[in-house]
Amino acid sequence: MTAQALEQRELASVIGLEVHVQLETDTKIFCGCSTTAVDDEEPNTRTCPVCLGLPGALPVLNEGAVEAAVKIGKALNADIPEETTFHRKNYYYPDLPKNFQITQYDAPICQDGHLAVDIQDRRRVINIRRAHLEEDPGSLQHKGGSIDTADYTLVNYNRAGTPLMEIVTEPDFRSPKEVRNFLAKLEEVLDYLGVFDSTRDGSLRIDANISMVPSDEVSDDGSIAVETLEEANRTEVKNISSHKGAEKALAYEVTRQKNAIQRGRAIEQETRHWDESRGITVSMRSKEEEKDYRYFREADLPALQVSDWKQKIPIPELPDARRDRFSEEYGLDEESASKLTSTKEVADFYEDVAEEYDPDLAATWVADNLLGELNYRDMEITDVSDRLDEFKRLVALVADDEITTKNAEEIVLRRMLDDGVDPETVIDEEGLGKADDDAIGGFVDEAIEENPDAVDDYHSGEGGALNFLVGQVMQKSKGSADPGTVNQLLRERLDD
Numbered sequence: 001m002t003a004q005a006l007e008q009r010e011l012a013s014v015i016g017l018e019v020h021v022q023l024e025t026d027t028k029i030f031c032g033c034s035t036t037a038v039d040d041e042e043p044n045t046r047t048c049p050v051c052l053g054l055p056g057a058l059p060v061l062n063e064g065a066v067e068a069a070v071k072i073g074k075a076l077n078a079d080i081p082e083e084t085t086f087h088r089k090n091y092y093y094p095d096l097p098k099n100f101q102i103t104q105y106d107a108p109i110c111q112d113g114h115l116a117v118d119i120q121d122r123r124r125v126i127n128i129r130r131a132h133l134e135e136d137p138g139s140l141q142h143k144g145g146s147i148d149t150a151d152y153t154l155v156n157y158n159r160a161g162t163p164l165m166e167i168v169t170e171p172d173f174r175s176p177k178e179v180r181n182f183l184a185k186l187e188e189v190l191d192y193l194g195v196f197d198s199t200r201d202g203s204l205r206i207d208a209n210i211s212m213v214p215s216d217e218v219s220d221d222g223s224i225a226v227e228t229l230e231e232a233n234r235t236e237v238k239n240i241s242s243h244k245g246a247e248k249a250l251a252y253e254v255t256r257q258k259n260a261i262q263r264g265r266a267i268e269q270e271t272r273h274w275d276e277s278r279g280i281t282v283s284m285r286s287k288e289e290e291k292d293y294r295y296f297r298e299a300d301l302p303a304l305q306v307s308d309w310k311q312k313i314p315i316p317e318l319p320d321a322r323r324d325r326f327s328e329e330y331g332l333d334e335e336s337a338s339k340l341t342s343t344k345e346v347a348d349f350y351e352d353v354a355e356e357y358d359p360d361l362a363a364t365w366v367a368d369n370l371l372g373e374l375n376y377r378d379m380e381i382t383d384v385s386d387r388l389d390e391f392k393r394l395v396a397l398v399a400d401d402e403i404t405t406k407n408a409e410e411i412v413l414r415r416m417l418d419d420g421v422d423p424e425t426v427i428d429e430e431g432l433g434k435a436d437d438d439a440i441g442g443f444v445d446e447a448i449e450e451n452p453d454a455v456d457d458y459h460s461g462e463g464g465a466l467n468f469l470v471g472q473v474m475q476k477s478k479g480s481a482d483p484g485t486v487n488q489l490l491r492e493r494l495d496d
């Protein structure tokens with residue numbers, strides 16, 4: 001199809017992703033070097049002859065990486081073949097010490113999967129073409145500018161050999177927003193599997209392929225003929241490292257491609273670079289083709305038989321299933337169930353509390369109070385993972401009527417987060433222990449004695465007087481009295 005023909009027609013965007021996920025293993029994929037960056041580590045220290053690609057060094061496959069890949073495959077409903085093999089992908093780039101990357105080619109560990117995503121009110125199924133294991137290259141640091149303007153570039157091989165899973169989707173996305181939703185869902189699933197750490201820098205890196213096709217060639221169910229997809233010239237945008245970045249880079253690309261086409265210019269099949277700080281994509285190079293890489297079998301790694309791994313390696317209940325079960329088992333509404341299954345940590349914590357106390361009380365505390373206060377402070381549940389027991393004790397104190405809900409929410413929880421202290425300390429320091437009936441009785445007597453006018457008003461039938469007295473008692477108890485009890489005690493004494 002020529003640009004001439006295209007420029008007259010309404011356009012729809014078509015997007016497919018290659019998502020590189022850094023797998024959480026202790027050691028690198030083909031050697032024993034640690035995958036964990038220590039603070040302020042020296043460049044090129046977490047390395048060995050294997051990940052530096054020195055002559056004669058031989059790779060040994062990390063079983064943990066294969067297990068993680070199998071878990072991802074199961075979660076993505078993918079086929080895991082009898083046998084999987086590794087290939088060399090040959091190219092020269094300074095971050096690649098061997099001048100080839102060990103990756104997978106015609107026998108990847110996962111094929112033909114799918115992942116359901118809720119986009120607005122619609123459930124969409126995004127098909128996964130394949131997912132394969134590979135090694136991460138090193139990292140480049142551009143000095144005095146970005147990739148296209150730097151004065152010089154430094155290379156650090158500490159990251160080289162970190163296990164990656166590259167997940168390749170079919171071109172099933174129709175908008176940048178859908179991509180963002182998918183990535184959030186994918187990250188949620190990976191987080192549940194425990195194979196991925198979203199807080200790690202660069203743990204998710206996305207190449208986004210995007211093209212424009214005439215809108216009338218998209219059928220009602222969203223499908224597009226293979227020939228149309230193959231004919232459309234696409235760009236591949238690299239250097240995307242977040243959901244938001246993906247949405248922004250693709251929105252930019254939609255506008256750029258539409259403008260070019262409408263001005264009668266053809267889209268170049270090329271690789272572009274997302275420049276986050278400038279908010280634009282820039283052309284890097286014409287798109288390389290498969291034959292450029294001269295793929296061939298990695299002779300140093302034997303074929304791996306994985307047919308029985310699928311049975312052998314269990315995966316936990318995934319977010320969708322868990323959300324449905326929460327609704328059913330604990331009677332939660334859809335919104336609470338979604339919130340409470342948003343991460344595995346939140347869900348585990350909720351279940352822990354719900355099993356001991358009332359599920360509704362637990363839902364209010366975890367979904368509304370705790371998550372709300374965390375969100376307000378820009379914190380995550382993982383920031384307090386080691387303190388979940390303290391929060392559980394707080395819920396217990398409320399459930400057992402030891403402190404009032406109001407004090408628990410407004411004073412104890414907030415101070416626990418702001419000052420890092422435990423609930424008992426806050427209660428002690430602020431004198432928040434729920435006053436017992438004797439103490440309240442004392443406050444009631446005091447309030448009656450100190451406010452003869454209000455007492456007279458009460459006896460002459462003025463409605464506001466009782467509320468005033470309740471307020472006085474509450475103040476004396478520093479909010480630790482139960483308003484119902486105060487009300488009742490006041491009436492008893494005043495009506496005597």
Ligand SMILES: Nc1ncnc2c1ncn2[C@@H]1O[C@H](COP(=O)(O)OP(=O)(O)OP(=O)(O)O)[C@@H](O)[C@H]1O
Pocket residue numbers: 014015016017018168169170171172207209210211228229230232234236290
């Ligand atoms: N017309 C299209 N528009 C947008 N994306 C497309 C289109 N056709 C295919 N894609 C997407 O392009 C990607 C192809 O990735 P794949 O890794 O197979 O090939 P590649 O980009 O040529 O290789 P690599 O980047 O690994 O060198 C897939 O995510 C696929 O969904």
Ligand SMILES: [Mg+2]
Pocket residue numbers: 018207236
């Ligand atoms: Mg690609």
Ligand SMILES: [Mg+2]
Pocket residue numbers: 018166168
């Ligand atoms: Mg690829």
